[in-house]
Amino acid sequence: MGEISNRPNKRKGYLGAAALIIVLAGLYWGLLHAPPDAYQGEVQRIMYLHIPSILTAYLSFFLVFVGSCLYLWKREKRDDILAYSAAEIGVLFTALTIIEGSIWGRSTWGVWWTWDARLTLTAILLLIFAGYLMLRSLTEEDNRGASSAAVLGIIGFLDIPLIHMSVYWWRTLHQPPSILRPDKAPWDNIHPAMLTALAINFVAFVLLYFYLLSLRFRLGELREEIKARWLNGEN
Amino acid sequence: MGAWGFVFLAYGIVWCAILIYWLTLKRRLRRAEVELAQLRTSEESQTNAQT
Numbered sequence: 001m002g003e004i005s006n007r008p009n010k011r012k013g014y015l016g017a018a019a020l021i022i023v024l025a026g027l028y029w030g031l032l033h034a035p036p037d038a039y040q041g042e043v044q045r046i047m048y049l050h051i052p053s054i055l056t057a058y059l060s061f062f063l064v065f066v067g068s069c070l071y072l073w074k075r076e077k078r079d080d081i082l083a084y085s086a087a088e089i090g091v092l093f094t095a096l097t098i099i100e101g102s103i104w105g106r107s108t109w110g111v112w113w114t115w116d117a118r119l120t121l122t123a124i125l126l127l128i129f130a131g132y133l134m135l136r137s138l139t140e141e142d143n144r145g146a147s148s149a150a151v152l153g154i155i156g157f158l159d160i161p162l163i164h165m166s167v168y169w170w171r172t173l174h175q176p177p178s179i180l181r182p183d184k185a186p187w188d189n190i191h192p193a194m195l196t197a198l199a200i201n202f203v204a205f206v207l208l209y210f211y212l213l214s215l216r217f218r219l220g221e222l223r224e225e226i227k228a229r230w231l232n233g234e235n
Numbered sequence: 236m237g238a239w240g241f242v243f244l245a246y247g248i249v250w251c252a253i254l255i256y257w258l259t260l261k262r263r264l265r266r267a268e269v270e271l272a273q274l275r276t277s278e279e280s281q282t283n284a285q286t
Contacts (some may be wrong), residue, residue, distance in 0.1 A: 027246075031242070031246070042237040042238040042239055042242055043242060044240050044241045046241065046245045046246075049245060049246065049249050053249070070267065071247050085246070089256075092252065092253075092256055095252075096249050096252055096253075099245070099248055099249075100245045100249060103244055103248075104241070104245065105243045106241065107238065107241040113262050123252075127243075128239055139273060207278060208253070212256070213256065215257075215260050215261070215264060218264060219260065219264050219267055220262055221265060222264070222267040222268060222271055222280075225271060226267065226270055226274060229271075229274045229275075229278065233274075233278070
């Protein structure tokens, strides 16, 4: 990898500022503006975190999948850095999704956890990518570690279609999709103010995700340059 | 715990975790930048000493 220039951080700054503004707008809409649910009451507001965070985690693991495939094909270090960076942030968002779901489940189902198919498969997703991160931190031989992790990243991504379909294939406590349904438009399934709150929070999470990813990717680039310079110094 | 208690618990955990991750990431990035700058300086001084 070539030397990394000190590129201006202006674009990252703008992205971070935009993410912050939309996050604040999302908090306002989610906590104050959107009406409470007719059945669940105020606790349904956890949905404005829960859905955006799991969709962001899916996006993250999709980038791990793409980066891993490209790395195994072309052996470009940038693709490996992308996969590693996306995996780290994906683990954070998956863990947060499980925590939010647990709190929501405690208030609506009466339990913090149940061995429901969707919950269990999401926990497996978290374990796979936690294993991915452990593999990266434990493997000293760099290229072999990156290749093994890429294979694990591709296998881990295959859990996501299972998570999505689990509510159709098995009898689960977790409800099937209630907003994005094939038989009705989203605005026919939910109050417009709730849909707006969900959309704003989704945009906020995606912007925040790309901001964090840009920082993490930059860290990966810097680490690679440091490693390359150390190796050059030794030779 | 009331309904709002669950809501604030969820929002508090999520935003605290994201804030902590962001701060940690910034610190890791700063450390890497300092380390790289030191390496560049030491390499330059070695090159200058050789010439």
